[in-house]
Amino acid sequence: MFAVVFTGGKQYLVEEGQTINIEKLETDIGSTVTFDQILLTAKADGQDVEIGTPFLAGKTITATVKDQGRAKKIRVVKYKPKTRYKRVNGHRQPFTTVTIDKIA
Numbered sequence: 320m321f322a323v324v325f326t327g328g329k330q331y332l333v334e335e336g337q338t339i340n341i342e343k344l345e346t347d348i349g350s351t352v353t354f355d356q357i358l359l360t361a362k363a364d365g366q367d368v369e370i371g372t373p374f375l376a377g378k379t380i381t382a383t384v385k386d387q388g389r390a391k392k393i394r395v396v397k398y399k400p401k402t403r404y405k406r407v408n409g410h411r412q413p414f415t416t417v418t419i420d421k422i423a
Contacts, residue, residue: 322422323359324380330358333419338385343413346384352417354380360422379423386416 321334327342346352357378361368369375389411397406 324354325356338418340414344415381421382417
């Protein structure tokens, strides 16, 4: 079974047992997280598709937090030609690694 979950302003296609990186959640490592904003669920062969308007009522996804981290650094450059203006900043986006336990 797979589902589309909405968290952190993004949508993720998840299956049971899958490990994904999502936008940072303020939780401890090893704790359980429940997602209730489910957009779609279906069986692996594409049967029994349920689509929410916008979310499915009564459906939840349970996940375990495995890690908290930060992504690789990206460079943000601001530049204006002919004015001697140039700024370079770095940014590392925080993320949370979760393992999907159950889609119910």
